[in-house]
Amino acid sequence: MATPKAREQERIETNGNTANGTAERPFNGAATVALPQLPAAPMPGSAAWWAAIRALTHYDPAYPYDPTHEYDDEYTTDPDYGVDGVTYLTTEPHKEALASFKYTVDALRGPCAWREFTVHLSDAVRQARPPDHEFRNKGHLIPDVAVLPEVFMPGEPLPRACRLAVDPPPLLVLEVLSESTWQSDLGPKLDTYAAMGIAEYWLYDPEGHAPPAHADGVSFWGWRLDDTGSYVRIPRQPGKGEWAVYHSEVLAADIRMLPAAARDMDVGMSDETGSRHWLQWWDPNQGLWRDREVDAERKTQDVRAEAERKVQEAHLAERIAGMHSLLKTKLSDASRAQIEANWRRTGQGRTMAEVVEVWLGKADWHSLQFPDQPDSQGSE
Numbered sequence: 001m002a003t004p005k006a007r008e009q010e011r012i013e014t015n016g017n018t019a020n021g022t023a024e025r026p027f028n029g030a031a032t033v034a035l036p037q038l039p040a041a042p043m044p045g046s047a048a049w050w051a052a053i054r055a056l057t058h059y060d061p062a063y064p065y066d067p068t069h070e071y072d073d074e075y076t077t078d079p080d081y082g083v084d085g086v087t088y089l090t091t092e093p094h095k096e097a098l099a100s101f102k103y104t105v106d107a108l109r110g111p112c113a114w115r116e117f118t119v120h121l122s123d124a125v126r127q128a129r130p131p132d133h134e135f136r137n138k139g140h141l142i143p144d145v146a147v148l149p150e151v152f153m154p155g156e157p158l159p160r161a162c163r164l165a166v167d168p169p170p171l172l173v174l175e176v177l178s179e180s181t182w183q184s185d186l187g188p189k190l191d192t193y194a195a196m197g198i199a200e201y202w203l204y205d206p207e208g209h210a211p212p213a214h215a216d217g218v219s220f221w222g223w224r225l226d227d228t229g230s231y232v233r234i235p236r237q238p239g240k241g242e243w244a245v246y247h248s249e250v251l252a253a254d255i256r257m258l259p260a261a262a263r264d265m266d267v268g269m270s271d272e273t274g275s276r277h278w279l280q281w282w283d284p285n286q287g288l289w290r291d292r293e294v295d296a297e298r299k300t301q302d303v304r305a306e307a308e309r310k311v312q313e314a315h316l317a318e319r320i321a322g323m324h325s326l327l328k329t330k331l332s333d334a335s336r337a338q339i340e341a342n343w344r345r346t347g348q349g350r351t352m353a354e355v356v357e358v359w360l361g362k363a364d365w366h367s368l369q370f371p372d373q374p375d376s377q378g379s380e
Contacts, residue, residue: 044067044068045067049067050065053065053071056071056072056073057073058073058083058086060083063081065078066078069081072086073086074086074180074181074184075178075180075181086180094144094176094178094206097144097174097176097204097206097279098115098144098145098174098176099292100278100279100291100292101113101145101174101202101204101279102115102145103279103291103292104251104255104279104280104281104291105145105147105172105251107281107290107295108251108252108253108281109147109150109251111158112147112148112149112150112158113145113146113147113148114145114146114148114158114160115144115145116142116143116144117142117143117145117146117148117160117161117162117170118140118141118142118160118161118162119140119141119142119143119146119161119162119164119169119170119196120139120140120161120162120163120164120165121135121139121140121141121164121192121196122163122164122165123165125164125192125195125196126139128195129188129191129192129195133188133192134184134188135188135189135192141189141192141193143170143173143174143175143189143193144173144174144175144176145173145174146170146172146173147170147171147172147173147250147251148170148171149168149170149171164196169196169197169198170198171198171199171200171250172198172199172200172201172202172248172250172251173193173198173200173201173202174202174203174204175189175201175202175203175204176203176204176205176206177203177204177205177206177207177209177210178207178209179207179209182205182209182210185203186203186210186214189201190223190231193231194223194225194229194230194231195229197225197229198225199224199225199249199250200222200223200224200225200234200248200249200250201222201223201231202220202221202222202248203220203221203222204219204220204257204279205219205220206219218244218257219257220244220246220256220257220279221233221234221244221246222234222246222248224249234246234247234248237254240254240256243256243257243258244256244257245282251281253281253282254281254282255279255280255281255282256279256280256282256289257278257279257280258278258280258289258291278291278293279291280294312347315349316343316344316347316348316349319343319349319350319351319352319355320340320343320344320349322352322355323336323339323340323343323349323350323352323355323368324336324340326352326355326356326359327355327358327359327365330358330359330365331358331365335365338369339365339368339369342368342369342370343370346370348370350367350368354367354368355368
């Protein structure tokens with residue numbers, strides 16, 4: 001890696017700790033395995049950092065490189081670094097896609113997903129790559145999102161990197177295609193992730209960079225390992241509507257990317273951007289497609305409904321108290337208790353004007369009951 005990426009500082013040492021304390025042990029807990037330490041990324045602004053910058057294939061001696069940003073042969077976090085073939089990683093579609101996918105994973109499996117997780121290849125995987133393969137010499141990959149296996153105790157911090165020589169691979173990875181990375185995502189990464197034993201590989205192509213032969217008219221699709229260790233395309237679920245729906249075995253759910261243009265019609269929520277896609281999963285218990293915004297809206301609706309329920313309860317309590325106070329000398333305790341039980345069961349009460357009619361003797365007390373509650377046969 002020619003870039004001083006901060007995540008490279010999160011290396012796993014031979015004593016089971018990461019350099020920055022993110023994890024307390026190696027990925028699989030094998031603290032006795034002795035491996036050479038991973039090289040630390042150079043400190044931003046140091047002589048080694050500048051040496052890495054000058055080694056970039058697109059190095060420009062006239063450009064004021066900023067140590068607060070990251071620069072790689074393929075991407076940067078510097079919004080002013082306008083070099084052809086170098087992707088600015090913090091574009092809105094990229095950020096939204098990663099946040100959306102991580103939210104889905106967390107909702108379905110709990111916190112087990114990392115963005116920008118470093119996977120260090122084993123020697124066996126590296127040597128099996130052709131001599132000119134992108135990752136044979138590079139030695140590691142950094143998928144946009146990686147879903148880790150369930151090998152941690154609840155509340156235990158997740159690592160930020162793993163070694164395939166001793167650690168299990170992620171269960172699932174997601175890559176977001178860009179102008180500068182789509183060829184790698186569809187080529188070298190595809191066969192490398194398969195060789196690593198990653199069960200599912202998903203791709204999101206928000207800007208349509210993938211050739212039609214790969215995309216097949218959709219912006220979201222995936223592969224699954226078969227019994228031979230090769231990736232096969234995950235088929236669309238039949239009879240699931242207009243938008244492509246797939247079943248993820250890792251997430252144990254049906255998932256889809258819903259275009260923003262269809263959002264108002266499909267889930268009753270408009271999207272002012274007009275271009276965003278939403279990763280959703282089907283919740284059979286609630287019978288709806290869920291995503292971060294749907295959940296937020298439902299939570300807001302639940303809060304409003306609860307507030308309204310409390311207001312209605314307070315109004316009912318006032319009517320019940322008024323009924324008891326006004327009719328205390330007119331009706332028996334049993335009759336008033338029956339009225340109260342009827343009002344509480346139906347969630348509503350008669351108006352105080354109707355109660356006054358009974359107090360004045362102009363109406364029978366049974367008129368205070370609601371029709372779906374049988375009246376008492378008793379009388380005053």
